[in-house]
Amino acid sequence: MKFVRFIVLWYCLAARLHAASPASASYTIVGDVVDLGGQRTTSATYVNIGSAGGVSGMAGAPLPGITVKAGYVAQVVEVTALVLTASGATLNEGGNGQIAAWQQLDDATFLAVPAASVGWSITPGPLTTISASGLVSAGAVFQDTPATLQGVFASHTGTFSLTVRNTNPDNFSTFANDGLDDALQVRATVLAAPNADADGDGTSDLLEYAFGTSLTVASTAVIGFGGGSIIQRGLPVPWTQNVLNGVDFRAVFGRRKDYAAAGLTCTVQFSADLVTWQNSTAAPTVITGDSVIDVVSVPYPFFINGRKARFFRVLVSAP
16 A cells, blocks of 8 residues: 655745735845855745755745745655554453554554554454454463454554463462462363363363463464464464475474473374374474463474375373
8 A cells, every 4th residue: 555645845935926025024035145055045034945956945934834845745655564562562361451553664664553443353362352442451361371463454454462461370260269279270170171172162171271272262273473482372283394405394283381290291193194193203393482382393204104194183191
């Protein structure tokens, strides 16, 4: 999208038609002697910068006066992105935060966008609401949990990621206000009923616990990461990257940092036909992480029983 941002205002110096003569008390300018570089002349109320060759220069008057600058009528700029900002990258559970929107221009400057003009939305997770004015609210969490919101304006879409901080250890869901740590209760419940699906999204509570996703907010999002940080937690996803003389195919998933202490075992399996599965023997590589999980990757094997490996799954088991 291109538009014109006006820098100065053209003003017709038609003094003889609409004002007193150039010799009047309010308009007198001392005589110009213009050389090849132009000369600056002033009076008590006016400034003129002339230039040679019949090309007009710049004239100005004290505020609230008029500025005229030939050759700088306007600047054509293009909007390249919509950028969302906030006062910080974290938000306490139960708290509110103001989100602002900016149009990024191709000259590395920004224009503020009225919050009420932006189409706001939030992804499933710990953020509960976002108002038309960009005020976002966070719900209760049992652990620090990443969240993502989105804004749309004039055909551009921007996203902003933040972390909802667990500031109260006894306020989460049905475990609230019972005098026990919510995180411990969540873990105990998961281990007691690993195949339960509290939020009905098709992913068992054990898998949600292992991947660091919400047990109470339904979501089928896949894990997202980039720039050395986690954009959103989610289900495992295939990932490719270009390498020398080829492409590297990997299985990527979130894994709790305390998986070993929690007694969790994560096994990556690959298949060529969705019938025969083979355990990976490669050690997972940590790509990035947050306070709760690491994003880890496991390379695809080239072949399984003479056929190209095409599928993967992650099996999670608990004591």
